[in-house]
Amino acid sequence: MSPLRELQAGFRAALLADDERAVAPHVVDDGLSASARLAVYRHHVFASLTAALEATYPVVCRLVDRRFFGWVADQYVRVRPPAGPCLFEYGADFPEFVAAFPACAHLPWLADVARLEWAMNAALHAPAAPALEPEALRALDPAALARLTLRLDPSVALLASRWPVDAIWRANQAGANLTVTVDLDAGGASLEVRRVDDDVVFRALPPATFAFRAALAAGRTLEDAVEQALDADPAFDLAGEIRALLDERLLVEPGH
Protein backbone atom coordinates (compact mmCIF):
# COMPACT_ATOMS: atom_id res chain seq x y z
CA MET A 1 0.00 0.00 0.00
CA SER A 2 1.29 3.49 -0.84
CA PRO A 3 2.19 5.67 2.17
CA LEU A 4 -0.69 8.07 1.42
CA ARG A 5 -3.19 5.25 1.09
CA GLU A 6 -2.00 3.74 4.34
CA LEU A 7 -2.22 7.11 6.10
CA GLN A 8 -5.80 7.62 4.87
CA ALA A 9 -6.85 4.14 6.02
CA GLY A 10 -5.31 4.91 9.42
CA PHE A 11 -7.17 8.24 9.54
CA ARG A 12 -10.43 6.44 8.94
CA ALA A 13 -9.74 4.01 11.80
CA ALA A 14 -9.01 6.98 14.06
CA LEU A 15 -12.24 8.77 13.10
CA LEU A 16 -14.73 5.91 12.95
CA ALA A 17 -13.27 3.31 15.34
CA ASP A 18 -11.30 5.50 17.80
CA ASP A 19 -8.20 3.54 16.79
CA GLU A 20 -5.43 6.12 16.47
CA ARG A 21 -2.50 3.68 16.50
CA ALA A 22 -1.80 3.88 12.77
CA VAL A 23 -2.15 7.64 12.30
CA ALA A 24 -1.12 9.30 15.58
CA PRO A 25 2.64 8.64 15.12
CA HIS A 26 2.46 10.66 11.87
CA VAL A 27 0.87 13.72 13.52
CA VAL A 28 2.88 16.60 14.99
CA ASP A 29 1.64 17.08 18.56
CA ASP A 30 3.23 20.36 19.60
CA GLY A 31 0.94 22.31 21.89
CA LEU A 32 -1.96 19.98 21.33
CA SER A 33 -1.81 16.18 21.40
CA ALA A 34 -2.36 14.18 18.21
CA SER A 35 -5.45 12.77 19.89
CA ALA A 36 -6.91 16.21 20.60
CA ARG A 37 -6.21 17.26 16.99
CA LEU A 38 -7.84 14.13 15.55
CA ALA A 39 -10.82 14.73 17.83
CA VAL A 40 -11.55 18.00 15.98
CA TYR A 41 -12.01 16.08 12.74
CA ARG A 42 -13.91 13.23 14.39
CA HIS A 43 -16.33 15.66 16.01
CA HIS A 44 -17.16 17.28 12.68
CA VAL A 45 -17.70 13.94 10.93
CA PHE A 46 -20.13 12.68 13.57
CA ALA A 47 -21.91 16.01 14.10
CA SER A 48 -22.45 16.60 10.39
CA LEU A 49 -23.62 13.05 9.66
CA THR A 50 -25.95 13.10 12.67
CA ALA A 51 -27.38 16.37 11.35
CA ALA A 52 -27.86 14.75 7.93
CA LEU A 53 -29.75 11.83 9.48
CA GLU A 54 -31.83 14.22 11.57
CA ALA A 55 -32.76 16.14 8.41
CA THR A 56 -33.98 12.92 6.77
CA TYR A 57 -35.60 11.45 9.91
CA PRO A 58 -37.07 14.44 11.80
CA VAL A 59 -40.08 12.53 13.16
CA VAL A 60 -37.96 9.63 14.45
CA CYS A 61 -35.71 12.22 16.10
CA ARG A 62 -38.67 13.98 17.70
CA LEU A 63 -40.14 10.69 18.91
CA VAL A 64 -37.02 9.57 20.77
CA ASP A 65 -35.62 13.06 21.56
CA ARG A 66 -32.47 14.53 20.10
CA ARG A 67 -29.99 13.17 22.61
CA PHE A 68 -31.14 9.58 22.18
CA PHE A 69 -31.30 10.07 18.41
CA GLY A 70 -27.74 11.41 18.48
CA TRP A 71 -26.60 8.28 20.28
CA VAL A 72 -28.34 5.94 17.80
CA ALA A 73 -26.93 7.99 14.90
CA ASP A 74 -23.44 7.77 16.40
CA GLN A 75 -23.65 3.96 16.53
CA TYR A 76 -25.07 3.86 12.99
CA VAL A 77 -22.34 6.11 11.53
CA ARG A 78 -19.66 3.84 13.00
CA VAL A 79 -20.95 0.70 11.28
CA ARG A 80 -22.65 2.20 8.23
CA PRO A 81 -20.73 5.34 7.22
CA PRO A 82 -21.76 6.97 3.92
CA ALA A 83 -20.60 5.43 0.66
CA GLY A 84 -20.98 8.70 -1.25
CA PRO A 85 -20.97 12.44 -0.76
CA CYS A 86 -24.63 13.28 -1.46
CA LEU A 87 -25.94 13.33 2.08
CA PHE A 88 -29.60 13.25 1.04
CA GLU A 89 -28.82 9.71 -0.11
CA TYR A 90 -27.34 8.73 3.25
CA GLY A 91 -29.29 6.57 5.68
CA ALA A 92 -31.27 4.24 3.39
CA ASP A 93 -30.80 1.34 5.82
CA PHE A 94 -31.23 3.41 8.97
CA PRO A 95 -34.76 1.95 9.40
CA GLU A 96 -33.32 -1.59 9.46
CA PHE A 97 -30.64 -0.43 11.90
CA VAL A 98 -33.34 1.02 14.17
CA ALA A 99 -35.38 -2.20 13.88
CA ALA A 100 -32.41 -4.23 15.13
CA PHE A 101 -31.17 -1.71 17.70
CA PRO A 102 -31.71 -3.24 21.16
CA ALA A 103 -32.35 0.11 22.89
CA CYS A 104 -35.26 0.76 20.48
CA ALA A 105 -36.88 -2.66 21.03
CA HIS A 106 -39.61 -1.17 23.25
CA LEU A 107 -40.70 1.08 20.33
CA PRO A 108 -41.71 -1.58 17.77
CA TRP A 109 -43.35 1.02 15.46
CA LEU A 110 -40.27 3.26 15.28
CA ALA A 111 -38.61 1.48 12.34
CA ASP A 112 -41.79 1.77 10.26
CA VAL A 113 -41.96 5.51 10.97
CA ALA A 114 -38.37 5.64 9.72
CA ARG A 115 -39.36 3.67 6.59
CA LEU A 116 -42.08 6.23 5.89
CA GLU A 117 -39.59 9.09 6.29
CA TRP A 118 -37.08 7.38 4.00
CA ALA A 119 -39.79 6.84 1.35
CA MET A 120 -40.67 10.54 1.59
CA ASN A 121 -37.01 11.53 1.25
CA ALA A 122 -36.54 9.23 -1.73
CA ALA A 123 -39.71 10.63 -3.35
CA LEU A 124 -38.43 14.19 -2.95
CA HIS A 125 -35.22 13.44 -4.86
CA ALA A 126 -36.61 10.93 -7.39
CA PRO A 127 -36.15 11.60 -11.11
CA ALA A 128 -39.04 13.27 -12.90
CA ALA A 129 -40.70 11.27 -15.67
CA PRO A 130 -43.35 12.32 -18.19
CA ALA A 131 -46.82 10.96 -17.39
CA LEU A 132 -48.30 8.41 -19.79
CA GLU A 133 -51.14 9.75 -21.92
CA PRO A 134 -54.33 7.61 -21.95
CA GLU A 135 -54.11 7.22 -25.75
CA ALA A 136 -51.02 5.07 -25.34
CA LEU A 137 -53.08 2.34 -23.67
CA ARG A 138 -56.14 2.65 -25.91
CA ALA A 139 -54.20 1.33 -28.90
CA LEU A 140 -53.35 -1.97 -27.20
CA ASP A 141 -55.49 -5.13 -27.58
CA PRO A 142 -56.53 -6.83 -24.30
CA ALA A 143 -54.04 -9.73 -24.64
CA ALA A 144 -51.11 -7.36 -25.06
CA LEU A 145 -52.42 -5.27 -22.18
CA ALA A 146 -52.31 -8.25 -19.80
CA ARG A 147 -48.63 -8.88 -20.52
CA LEU A 148 -47.80 -5.21 -20.20
CA THR A 149 -45.65 -3.91 -17.38
CA LEU A 150 -47.00 -0.54 -16.41
CA ARG A 151 -44.42 1.80 -14.96
CA LEU A 152 -45.32 3.94 -11.99
CA ASP A 153 -43.89 7.39 -11.40
CA PRO A 154 -40.34 6.97 -10.00
CA SER A 155 -41.25 8.92 -6.86
CA VAL A 156 -43.94 6.41 -5.84
CA ALA A 157 -43.42 4.09 -2.88
CA LEU A 158 -45.98 1.71 -1.41
CA LEU A 159 -45.51 1.13 2.26
CA ALA A 160 -47.44 -1.24 4.54
CA SER A 161 -47.14 -1.22 8.30
CA ARG A 162 -48.97 -3.02 11.08
CA TRP A 163 -48.82 0.29 12.98
CA PRO A 164 -50.72 3.55 12.30
CA VAL A 165 -47.52 5.27 11.09
CA ASP A 166 -49.48 7.89 9.13
CA ALA A 167 -51.21 9.05 12.34
CA ILE A 168 -47.90 8.97 14.24
CA TRP A 169 -46.23 11.06 11.51
CA ARG A 170 -49.03 13.63 11.42
CA ALA A 171 -49.13 13.98 15.20
CA ASN A 172 -45.44 14.88 15.15
CA GLN A 173 -45.48 17.71 12.66
CA ALA A 174 -44.88 21.33 13.60
CA GLY A 175 -48.21 22.87 14.50
CA ALA A 176 -49.89 19.50 15.18
CA ASN A 177 -52.65 19.46 17.76
CA LEU A 178 -50.88 18.29 20.92
CA THR A 179 -54.12 17.09 22.53
CA VAL A 180 -54.54 14.40 19.86
CA THR A 181 -53.34 11.00 20.97
CA VAL A 182 -52.49 8.18 18.59
CA ASP A 183 -54.07 4.81 19.33
CA LEU A 184 -51.30 2.32 18.55
CA ASP A 185 -53.88 -0.48 18.44
CA ALA A 186 -55.92 1.33 15.78
CA GLY A 187 -54.57 -0.99 13.11
CA GLY A 188 -51.98 -0.74 10.37
CA ALA A 189 -51.57 1.55 7.41
CA SER A 190 -51.21 0.86 3.67
CA LEU A 191 -49.70 4.04 2.29
CA GLU A 192 -48.78 5.46 -1.07
CA VAL A 193 -46.00 8.06 -0.98
CA ARG A 194 -45.26 10.26 -3.99
CA ARG A 195 -44.06 13.66 -5.11
CA VAL A 196 -46.62 16.03 -6.59
CA ASP A 197 -44.96 19.10 -8.10
CA ASP A 198 -42.52 20.15 -5.36
CA ASP A 199 -44.32 18.47 -2.46
CA VAL A 200 -44.16 14.95 -1.11
CA VAL A 201 -47.52 13.58 -0.03
CA PHE A 202 -48.86 10.28 1.25
CA ARG A 203 -52.29 8.77 1.64
CA ALA A 204 -53.88 5.51 2.73
CA LEU A 205 -55.12 3.17 -0.02
CA PRO A 206 -57.85 0.48 0.13
CA PRO A 207 -56.36 -3.05 0.33
CA ALA A 208 -56.94 -4.09 -3.31
CA THR A 209 -55.68 -0.79 -4.72
CA PHE A 210 -52.62 -1.04 -2.50
CA ALA A 211 -51.93 -4.65 -3.59
CA PHE A 212 -52.38 -3.69 -7.25
CA ARG A 213 -50.09 -0.67 -7.13
CA ALA A 214 -47.50 -2.40 -4.95
CA ALA A 215 -47.27 -5.20 -7.54
CA LEU A 216 -46.87 -2.67 -10.36
CA ALA A 217 -44.25 -0.77 -8.35
CA ALA A 218 -42.35 -4.06 -7.94
CA GLY A 219 -42.26 -4.40 -11.74
CA ARG A 220 -44.87 -7.20 -12.03
CA THR A 221 -46.97 -7.57 -15.18
CA LEU A 222 -50.50 -6.21 -15.25
CA GLU A 223 -51.85 -9.78 -15.12
CA ASP A 224 -49.89 -10.54 -11.94
CA ALA A 225 -50.88 -7.25 -10.37
CA VAL A 226 -54.57 -7.96 -11.03
CA GLU A 227 -54.21 -11.36 -9.43
CA GLN A 228 -52.75 -9.77 -6.30
CA ALA A 229 -55.54 -7.23 -6.23
CA LEU A 230 -58.26 -9.87 -6.63
CA ASP A 231 -56.76 -11.81 -3.74
CA ALA A 232 -57.21 -8.73 -1.60
CA ASP A 233 -60.72 -7.97 -2.88
CA PRO A 234 -62.70 -10.12 -5.36
CA ALA A 235 -64.69 -7.01 -6.37
CA PHE A 236 -61.53 -5.30 -7.66
CA ASP A 237 -62.47 -3.06 -10.62
CA LEU A 238 -59.57 -3.11 -13.11
CA ALA A 239 -60.92 -0.55 -15.57
CA GLY A 240 -61.65 1.90 -12.76
CA GLU A 241 -58.23 1.35 -11.23
CA ILE A 242 -56.39 1.99 -14.50
CA ARG A 243 -58.43 5.12 -15.05
CA ALA A 244 -57.47 6.26 -11.54
CA LEU A 245 -53.78 5.66 -12.28
CA LEU A 246 -54.02 7.75 -15.44
CA ASP A 247 -56.08 10.48 -13.76
CA GLU A 248 -53.57 10.69 -10.92
CA ARG A 249 -50.76 10.85 -13.49
CA LEU A 250 -49.10 7.91 -11.77
CA LEU A 251 -48.22 6.00 -14.93
CA VAL A 252 -45.16 7.08 -16.83
CA GLU A 253 -43.77 6.29 -20.23
CA PRO A 254 -41.67 3.13 -20.42
CA GLY A 255 -37.96 3.79 -20.24
CA HIS A 256 -38.30 6.31 -17.40
Place this chain on the structure above:
Amino acid sequence: MHPAGCGIGLRAPHVTEVLERRPAIAWLEVHAENYMTSGPARRALERLRADYPVSVHGVGLSLGSAEGLDAAHLERLAQLVEPLEPARVSEHLSWSVTGGTYLNHLLPLPYTEEALEVLCAHVTRAQERLGRRVLVENPSGYLRFRHSPIPEPEFLSALARRTGCGLLCDVNNVYVTCANLGGDAAAWLDALDPSTVGEIHLAGHAVNDVDGGDAARRTILIDDHGSPVADAVWRLFEGALGRFGTIPTLIEWDTDVPPLEVLLAEAAKAQRRLDTANDVAAA
Protein backbone atom coordinates in the same frame (compact mmCIF):
# COMPACT_ATOMS: atom_id res chain seq x y z
CA MET B 1 -13.04 46.54 -16.07
CA HIS B 2 -16.19 45.84 -14.10
CA PRO B 3 -15.30 45.57 -10.42
CA ALA B 4 -15.53 42.09 -8.94
CA GLY B 5 -18.53 41.47 -6.76
CA CYS B 6 -19.20 39.76 -3.47
CA GLY B 7 -21.59 36.83 -3.56
CA ILE B 8 -23.16 34.65 -0.89
CA GLY B 9 -23.09 30.92 -0.34
CA LEU B 10 -26.73 29.95 -0.94
CA ARG B 11 -28.01 27.64 1.81
CA ALA B 12 -31.29 25.73 1.96
CA PRO B 13 -33.04 28.04 4.50
CA HIS B 14 -32.63 31.02 2.13
CA VAL B 15 -33.54 29.50 -1.24
CA THR B 16 -37.25 30.40 -1.17
CA GLU B 17 -36.58 33.93 0.06
CA VAL B 18 -33.92 34.58 -2.60
CA LEU B 19 -36.31 33.24 -5.27
CA GLU B 20 -39.09 35.56 -4.10
CA ARG B 21 -37.09 38.68 -3.26
CA ARG B 22 -34.29 38.47 -5.84
CA PRO B 23 -31.97 40.59 -3.64
CA ALA B 24 -29.26 42.65 -5.32
CA ILE B 25 -26.29 40.35 -4.90
CA ALA B 26 -23.42 39.93 -7.34
CA TRP B 27 -23.54 36.13 -7.52
CA LEU B 28 -24.47 32.92 -5.70
CA GLU B 29 -22.42 29.88 -4.85
CA VAL B 30 -23.96 26.46 -4.23
CA HIS B 31 -22.56 23.21 -2.91
CA ALA B 32 -22.60 20.81 -5.85
CA GLU B 33 -23.66 17.75 -3.85
CA ASN B 34 -26.89 19.38 -2.61
CA TYR B 35 -28.09 19.77 -6.18
CA MET B 36 -27.28 16.33 -7.61
CA THR B 37 -30.98 15.56 -7.34
CA SER B 38 -34.04 15.73 -9.55
CA GLY B 39 -36.01 17.26 -6.70
CA PRO B 40 -37.28 20.80 -6.16
CA ALA B 41 -33.82 22.07 -5.12
CA ARG B 42 -32.55 21.48 -8.65
CA ARG B 43 -35.43 23.36 -10.25
CA ALA B 44 -34.94 26.25 -7.82
CA LEU B 45 -31.28 26.43 -8.83
CA GLU B 46 -32.20 26.50 -12.52
CA ARG B 47 -34.56 29.41 -11.86
CA LEU B 48 -31.90 31.31 -9.90
CA ARG B 49 -29.35 30.67 -12.62
CA ALA B 50 -31.50 32.72 -14.98
CA ASP B 51 -31.04 35.81 -12.78
CA TYR B 52 -27.65 35.41 -11.10
CA PRO B 53 -24.16 34.27 -11.98
CA VAL B 54 -23.71 30.97 -10.12
CA SER B 55 -20.59 29.21 -8.95
CA VAL B 56 -20.58 25.46 -8.25
CA HIS B 57 -18.50 24.53 -5.21
CA GLY B 58 -17.92 20.80 -4.81
CA VAL B 59 -17.30 19.31 -1.39
CA GLY B 60 -17.29 15.61 -2.22
CA LEU B 61 -14.93 14.90 -5.10
CA SER B 62 -12.10 13.99 -2.71
CA LEU B 63 -9.28 15.13 -5.00
CA GLY B 64 -6.68 13.87 -2.53
CA SER B 65 -7.84 10.25 -2.22
CA ALA B 66 -4.93 7.88 -2.79
CA GLU B 67 -7.31 5.15 -3.98
CA GLY B 68 -8.39 7.20 -6.99
CA LEU B 69 -11.15 9.51 -8.07
CA ASP B 70 -14.77 8.35 -7.83
CA ALA B 71 -15.63 8.27 -11.55
CA ALA B 72 -19.37 8.07 -10.92
CA HIS B 73 -19.26 11.15 -8.74
CA LEU B 74 -17.22 13.11 -11.27
CA GLU B 75 -19.84 12.14 -13.83
CA ARG B 76 -22.64 13.47 -11.61
CA LEU B 77 -20.71 16.71 -11.19
CA ALA B 78 -20.35 16.99 -14.96
CA GLN B 79 -24.11 16.36 -15.39
CA LEU B 80 -24.79 19.23 -12.98
CA VAL B 81 -22.22 21.64 -14.42
CA GLU B 82 -22.85 21.18 -18.13
CA PRO B 83 -26.42 22.52 -18.39
CA LEU B 84 -25.90 25.09 -15.63
CA GLU B 85 -22.83 26.70 -17.22
CA PRO B 86 -21.67 28.22 -13.94
CA ALA B 87 -19.22 31.12 -13.77
CA ARG B 88 -16.77 29.00 -11.77
CA VAL B 89 -16.33 25.44 -10.53
CA SER B 90 -14.27 24.78 -7.42
CA GLU B 91 -13.19 21.96 -5.13
CA HIS B 92 -10.83 21.44 -2.20
CA LEU B 93 -7.25 20.55 -1.39
CA SER B 94 -8.32 17.63 0.80
CA TRP B 95 -9.58 14.07 0.81
CA SER B 96 -12.76 12.44 2.14
CA VAL B 97 -12.87 8.94 0.66
CA THR B 98 -10.92 5.88 1.74
CA GLY B 99 -11.89 2.24 1.38
CA GLY B 100 -15.04 3.37 -0.45
CA THR B 101 -16.22 5.24 2.65
CA TYR B 102 -17.08 8.92 2.46
CA LEU B 103 -15.99 10.59 5.70
CA ASN B 104 -17.90 13.87 5.12
CA HIS B 105 -15.06 16.19 6.01
CA LEU B 106 -12.30 18.02 4.17
CA LEU B 107 -9.49 15.93 5.65
CA PRO B 108 -5.84 16.99 5.70
CA LEU B 109 -3.12 15.81 3.35
CA PRO B 110 0.58 15.48 4.00
CA TYR B 111 2.22 17.89 1.57
CA THR B 112 4.55 15.42 -0.14
CA GLU B 113 5.54 14.78 -3.74
CA GLU B 114 3.35 11.65 -3.62
CA ALA B 115 0.27 13.66 -2.59
CA LEU B 116 1.05 16.32 -5.19
CA GLU B 117 1.12 13.67 -7.92
CA VAL B 118 -2.24 12.28 -6.74
CA LEU B 119 -3.73 15.78 -6.71
CA CYS B 120 -2.32 16.65 -10.13
CA ALA B 121 -3.70 13.47 -11.70
CA HIS B 122 -7.17 14.01 -10.21
CA VAL B 123 -7.39 17.72 -10.96
CA THR B 124 -6.32 17.02 -14.54
CA ARG B 125 -8.95 14.31 -14.89
CA ALA B 126 -11.66 16.54 -13.43
CA GLN B 127 -10.73 19.44 -15.71
CA GLU B 128 -10.74 17.15 -18.74
CA ARG B 129 -14.16 15.71 -17.94
CA LEU B 130 -15.67 19.10 -17.09
CA GLY B 131 -13.96 20.75 -20.05
CA ARG B 132 -13.00 23.75 -17.96
CA ARG B 133 -10.61 25.09 -15.36
CA VAL B 134 -11.32 24.16 -11.75
CA LEU B 135 -10.36 26.26 -8.73
CA VAL B 136 -8.88 24.41 -5.73
CA GLU B 137 -9.41 25.78 -2.22
CA ASN B 138 -6.96 25.74 0.69
CA PRO B 139 -8.40 23.85 3.71
CA SER B 140 -8.60 24.78 7.40
CA GLY B 141 -5.94 22.86 9.27
CA TYR B 142 -6.10 21.34 12.73
CA LEU B 143 -3.04 19.10 12.42
CA ARG B 144 0.23 18.79 10.58
CA PHE B 145 1.85 15.56 9.48
CA ARG B 146 5.45 14.91 10.52
CA HIS B 147 6.42 14.18 6.96
CA SER B 148 5.00 17.13 5.04
CA PRO B 149 8.01 18.86 3.51
CA ILE B 150 6.23 21.24 1.07
CA PRO B 151 4.69 24.41 2.60
CA GLU B 152 0.95 24.63 1.88
CA PRO B 153 0.98 27.74 -0.38
CA GLU B 154 3.85 26.31 -2.40
CA PHE B 155 2.03 23.01 -2.72
CA LEU B 156 -1.03 24.86 -4.06
CA SER B 157 1.04 26.98 -6.43
CA ALA B 158 2.80 23.86 -7.76
CA LEU B 159 -0.59 22.19 -8.29
CA ALA B 160 -1.78 25.23 -10.27
CA ARG B 161 1.43 25.35 -12.30
CA ARG B 162 1.35 21.65 -13.19
CA THR B 163 -2.37 21.32 -13.98
CA GLY B 164 -3.41 24.78 -15.07
CA CYS B 165 -6.03 24.85 -12.33
CA GLY B 166 -6.81 28.05 -10.47
CA LEU B 167 -6.85 28.59 -6.73
CA LEU B 168 -9.67 29.56 -4.43
CA CYS B 169 -8.09 31.40 -1.53
CA ASP B 170 -10.18 31.07 1.62
CA VAL B 171 -8.77 33.87 3.73
CA ASN B 172 -10.50 32.65 6.88
CA ASN B 173 -8.97 29.20 6.34
CA VAL B 174 -5.52 30.77 6.01
CA TYR B 175 -6.07 32.58 9.32
CA VAL B 176 -7.43 29.48 11.09
CA THR B 177 -4.65 27.22 9.78
CA CYS B 178 -1.88 29.62 10.72
CA ALA B 179 -3.34 30.13 14.21
CA ASN B 180 -3.73 26.39 14.79
CA LEU B 181 -0.50 25.14 13.27
CA GLY B 182 1.79 28.10 13.76
CA GLY B 183 2.57 30.36 10.87
CA ASP B 184 2.17 33.89 9.63
CA ALA B 185 -1.01 34.39 7.65
CA ALA B 186 0.26 37.41 5.70
CA ALA B 187 3.40 35.48 4.73
CA TRP B 188 1.19 32.54 3.69
CA LEU B 189 -0.69 34.83 1.29
CA ASP B 190 2.58 36.29 0.00
CA ALA B 191 3.83 32.79 -0.85
CA LEU B 192 0.84 32.11 -3.15
CA ASP B 193 1.29 32.75 -6.85
CA PRO B 194 -1.14 35.72 -7.26
CA SER B 195 -1.82 35.04 -10.93
CA THR B 196 -3.55 31.75 -10.07
CA VAL B 197 -6.11 33.06 -7.57
CA GLY B 198 -9.60 33.24 -9.09
CA GLU B 199 -11.86 33.54 -6.05
CA ILE B 200 -11.77 34.45 -2.37
CA HIS B 201 -13.86 32.96 0.45
CA LEU B 202 -14.66 34.66 3.74
CA ALA B 203 -16.45 33.25 6.78
CA GLY B 204 -16.49 33.33 10.55
CA HIS B 205 -14.72 30.90 12.85
CA ALA B 206 -15.18 29.78 16.46
CA VAL B 207 -12.54 30.15 19.15
CA ASN B 208 -12.57 27.01 21.30
CA ASP B 209 -10.77 26.22 24.49
CA VAL B 210 -9.70 22.57 24.53
CA ASP B 211 -7.73 20.13 26.62
CA GLY B 212 -4.25 20.12 25.11
CA GLY B 213 -3.60 16.55 26.16
CA ASP B 214 -0.96 17.65 28.68
CA ALA B 215 -3.42 18.95 31.31
CA ALA B 216 -3.04 22.50 29.93
CA ARG B 217 -5.86 24.33 28.15
CA ARG B 218 -5.23 25.51 24.59
CA THR B 219 -7.08 27.63 22.13
CA ILE B 220 -8.05 26.14 18.79
CA LEU B 221 -9.89 27.95 16.03
CA ILE B 222 -12.68 25.99 14.36
CA ASP B 223 -13.73 26.93 10.84
CA ASP B 224 -17.43 26.52 11.56
CA HIS B 225 -18.83 29.28 9.30
CA GLY B 226 -21.10 30.20 12.20
CA SER B 227 -20.44 33.90 12.92
CA PRO B 228 -19.49 37.20 11.27
CA VAL B 229 -16.05 37.48 9.66
CA ALA B 230 -13.44 38.27 12.35
CA ASP B 231 -11.69 41.67 12.32
CA ALA B 232 -8.30 40.05 11.78
CA VAL B 233 -9.69 38.20 8.76
CA TRP B 234 -11.08 41.44 7.29
CA ARG B 235 -7.58 42.95 7.55
CA LEU B 236 -6.09 39.89 5.92
CA PHE B 237 -8.70 40.17 3.15
CA GLU B 238 -7.72 43.79 2.49
CA GLY B 239 -4.10 42.66 2.14
CA ALA B 240 -5.16 39.82 -0.16
CA LEU B 241 -7.02 42.25 -2.44
CA GLY B 242 -3.89 44.37 -2.66
CA ARG B 243 -1.91 41.33 -3.70
CA PHE B 244 -4.37 39.35 -5.87
CA GLY B 245 -6.36 42.26 -7.27
CA THR B 246 -10.11 42.60 -6.87
CA ILE B 247 -11.51 39.16 -7.56
CA PRO B 248 -14.91 37.55 -6.92
CA THR B 249 -15.41 37.13 -3.19
CA LEU B 250 -17.88 35.00 -1.25
CA ILE B 251 -19.42 35.13 2.22
CA GLU B 252 -20.17 31.67 3.64
CA TRP B 253 -22.35 30.90 6.67
CA ASP B 254 -23.25 27.28 7.49
CA THR B 255 -23.73 26.90 11.26
CA ASP B 256 -26.59 28.77 12.97
CA VAL B 257 -27.49 30.21 9.58
CA PRO B 258 -28.77 33.79 10.23
CA PRO B 259 -31.57 35.65 8.43
CA LEU B 260 -30.72 36.46 4.81
CA GLU B 261 -30.39 40.16 5.77
CA VAL B 262 -27.42 39.40 8.02
CA LEU B 263 -25.67 37.52 5.24
CA LEU B 264 -26.36 40.31 2.74
CA ALA B 265 -25.02 42.92 5.18
CA GLU B 266 -21.84 40.87 5.57
CA ALA B 267 -21.52 40.67 1.78
CA ALA B 268 -22.00 44.47 1.59
CA LYS B 269 -19.07 44.90 3.98
CA ALA B 270 -16.88 42.83 1.67
CA GLN B 271 -18.23 44.71 -1.35
CA ARG B 272 -17.16 48.05 0.15
CA ARG B 273 -13.62 46.71 0.52
CA LEU B 274 -13.66 45.39 -3.03
CA ASP B 275 -14.84 48.78 -4.31
CA THR B 276 -12.17 50.64 -2.31
CA ALA B 277 -9.43 48.33 -3.56
CA ASN B 278 -10.73 48.79 -7.07
CA ASP B 279 -10.63 52.60 -6.75
CA VAL B 280 -7.08 52.42 -5.44
CA ALA B 281 -6.04 50.18 -8.33
CA ALA B 282 -7.69 52.55 -10.84
CA ALA B 283 -6.13 55.70 -9.37
